[in-house]
Amino acid sequence: MxxxxxxCAFKDNYIWLIRGQSPxxxxxxxxxxAEPVLAEIHKxxxxxxxxxxxxxxxxxxxxxxxxxKHYSFLPVYGPARERIPAVTYRLKHGDHVKxxxxxxxxxxxxxxxxxxGHIAFFGAGMVFCGxxxxxxxxxxxxxxxxxxxxxxxxKFSALPESTExxxxxxxxxxxxxxxxxxxxxxxxxxxxxxxxxxRRAENLPTLPSTIGLERRINPFLRSGQAAVRLAAEKxxxxxxxxxxxxxxxxxxxxxxxxx
Ligand code: ZN
Ligand code: FE
Numbered sequence: 460m461x462x463x464x465x466x467c468a469f470k471d472n473y474i475w476l477i478r479g480q481s482p483x484x485x486x487x488x489x490x491x492x493a494e495p496v497l498a499e500i501h502k503x504x505x506x507x508x509x510x511x512x513x514x515x516x517x518x519x520x521x522x523x524x525x526x527x528k529h530y531s532f533l534p535v536y537g538p539a540r541e542r543i544p545a546v547t548y549r550l551k552h553g554d555h556v557k558x559x560x561x562x563x564x565x566x567x568x569x570x571x572x573x574x575x576g577h578i579a580f581f582g583a584g585m586v587f588c589g590x591x592x593x594x595x596x597x598x599x600x601x602x603x604x605x606x607x608x609x610x611x612x613x614k615f616s617a618l619p620e621s622t623e624x625x626x627x628x629x630x631x632x633x634x635x636x637x638x639x640x641x642x643x644x645x646x647x648x649x650x651x652x653x654x655x656x657x658r659r660a661e662n663l664p665t666l667p668s669t670i671g672l673e674r675r676i677n678p679f680l681r682s683g684q685a686a687v688r689l690a691a692e693k694x695x696x697x698x699x700x701x702x703x704x705x706x707x708x709x710x711x712x713x714x715x716x717x718x
Pocket of ligand 1: 514516573590
């Protein structure tokens with residue numbers, strides 16, 4: 460049934476190709492570059508039926524117009540609150556994306572923080588989260604506050620544990636090194652780092668992850684844990700009074716982290 464292929468772009472971007480009930484049709488998620496998408500589509504004899512965009516950054520939408528030059532009829536789904544050229548359906552929280560050609564439907568989640576209008580697509584046991592949630596990490600706060608990002612990440616954390624998580628970048632190994640600096644005694648992080656290193660040595664993606672795994676290894680979903688709070692307080696040198704403050708402190712700490 461449903462499977463997800465990928466094309467690699469730039470240094471570490473993933474462009475996801477969601478395949479539904481008919482094996483030759485795909486929806487393209489966050490095509491920052493058209494060329495690797497078109498190459499994958501031709502190689503596997505696929506037909507794109509839709510483009511989904513999570514946020515306006517060029518490494519996620521830069522290829523949309525070039526793909527449309529080849530497939531002008533494609534509907535393009537994107538966030539209502541961001542300006543992305545060629546978007547035909549402008550989506551906000553609670554909207555549904557129906558892709559009958561794939562037999563798939565997605566719920567739209569508003570997840571501001573990395574950008575102000577960032578959205579995610581959740582459906583069929585999968586979530587496409589762009590640059591909001593990464594495996595063992597989260598996006599930088601370019602246009603949002605720590606409060607907004609904390610709420611957005613809580614939405615992901617509340618999804619079923621088995622949900623497959625497809626994010627926009629291969630950052631997992633570096634993220635885990637930071638995660639282990641926060642929680643040096645976290646056995647799940649140590650075990651996952653081993654697995655991730657093996658996969659990277661074979662040049663395989665470390666994705667999808669699952670929400671269940673992220674709850675155990677992602678420090679940005681763990682600001683309620685005593686060990687994470689202690690590490691954040693040590694970094695700041697004063698007590699922190701809420702999960703948002705803990706989250707904000709470890710996000711700031713990560714910004715300056717040299718693994
Ligand atoms: Zn981005
Ligand atoms: Fe990105």
